[in-house]
Amino acid sequence: MAMRDLVEVAGFPLALGRLYHAESHMWVVTGQPDRVRVGMDALGVETSGTLAQVSFLPAGSAIAAGRPFGQLEAAKFVGPLLSPVSGTLLATNEQVALDAALLERDPYGQGWLMEARVTEPEGDLAALLADPEEIRAWFAAKVADYKLKGVLAQ
Amino acid sequence: MADQLRVIDFGLSSPLRSQSSWHAVAYGVSAGTPATMSFTRPAAPYVCLGYHRGIDEVDGEYCREQQLPVLRRMVGGGPVYLDTHQLFFQICVPASSVPAVRAQALFKLLEPAVAAFCALGVPAVLDEDQEICVGDRKICGHGAGQIEDAVVVCGNLIERFDYERATRVLALADAEQAEQTLALMRRFVAATPVDPVAFQAAVIDAYASALGLEPAPGELTEAECLALVDLDERFSGEAWTKGADRPAPSSVRGPSSNQVKVRAGVFTYAGAFNGARVSASVVKGILQRVRITDAKLNGSTREAERALLGASLQSVPKVLAGFGEAGGRIAAAFAAADPGRI
Secondary structure (H helix, E strand, O other), X not given: OOOOOEEEEOOEEEEOOOEEEOOOOEEEEEOOOOEEEEEEOHHHHHHHOOEEEEXXXXXXXXXXXXXXXXXXXXXXXXXXXXXXXOEEEEEEOHHHHHOOHHHHHOOOOOOOOEEEEEOOHHHHHHOOEOOHHHHHHHHHHXXXXXXXXXOOOO | OOOEEXXXXXXXXXXXXXXXXXXXXXXXXXXXXXXXXXXXXXOOOEXXXXXXXXXXXXXXXXXXXXXXXXXXXXXXXXXXEEOOOEEEEEEEEEHHHOOOOHHHHHHHHHHHHHHHHHHOOOOOXXXXXXXXEEOOEEEEOEEEEEEOOEEEEEEEEEOOOOHHHHHHOEOOOOHHHHHHHHHHHHHHEOOOOOOHHHHHHHHHHHHHHHHOOEEEEOOOOHHHHHHHHHHHHHHHOHHHHHOOOOOOOOOOOOOOEEEEEEEOOEEEEEEEEOOEEEEEEEEOOEEEEXXXXXXXXXXXXXXXXXXXXXXXXXXXXXXXXXXXXXXXXHHHHHOOOOXXXX
């Protein structure tokens, strides 16, 4: 997996050198061919509120881009963890299932969520943000938007 | 013409139906029925537990004695006591119609509830913790979640609140924690005795206006009625109520501690370490009431309690440094207290 390459953007840590799904705030690290590791970026974690519990589909499950690969309970909201890719769920981070706060403490590292084999890497991965400058700009714009809408404290 | 906001008033419902009915609506909305506003009032008291929460957070023995059913919902939040003096509303919309970022979606779906309270002259606000409050008192419990492709937010109008029972149904460490929890509930949770009919109308107006929809009375579809039967069976099952077989969230309770949230930033804590026991009320990270038991502290127990009053949780080890070995034990008993826990 790639190095973390952490920078700070608009007051939040952002790891470059990986791909991002703009709406779900999921990051994707490509390593071995067709195999990816997926996690949630720091802004996605922050806007979720205090985390209570993370649960996953079992390894071996078929997953689809935009569909759930698990569930997250944060503050008072129970909602899906949306996969940025289609394929097969190979592994989930059981440490996060045991201690959801790990996702808050280290979203780009030990707080990773799942690993998957991607069925159509060309299609799924090409749809993600990849250019570091584009990622920085997207992330900064999201922070500003969430502050404007009251989702993040000013 | 604006799209429709279906309005269903389930009226007085059994505890089971007061949960299963709106879950059935969520499955319907997920499958394409219009956004729906629903209402229900429990015909009998019961306890309801958030989707991921441990059944051990409820005092099962007391609930059995009192014949209070315990039901698990599919949205978040801790264990709560419900009765006929609470009118529940649920807004259910397609997931595609709200922002993917859950905090933003929650914000969008809670603001109309605040507007409804305000329309009746209640100076409610959505505070920084996204709780509906008047001053520092929470006036509306809420829970939210995504069920398949529908997002649902539930809330209530608390016409009268049974503080004693709401405390008693919780699994608490001892009488001291129970007393402190009751005191915090009385202080930080408030009823809003407005006309429920007017409130219901205000809620419908506020959500219809915020979502740009036209309210229209409706009823469950055939598919939702079938879902309702399934949900009745699922929610009545012991396995569902017990919850998934997974470890209790580490953020909820430690091996020798019990933390009970009253509202955001307000909780009671009971902890023990090597013969020292503590019970405390914590408000925004500050200790507001402390009870210590440690046989080896001799006559200094009250002195240690006084020293801790007004101190922050983080400063506990420092404050107790002057109390020798016993101070260290007491500080260790506080170690699992965490204002960040849900």
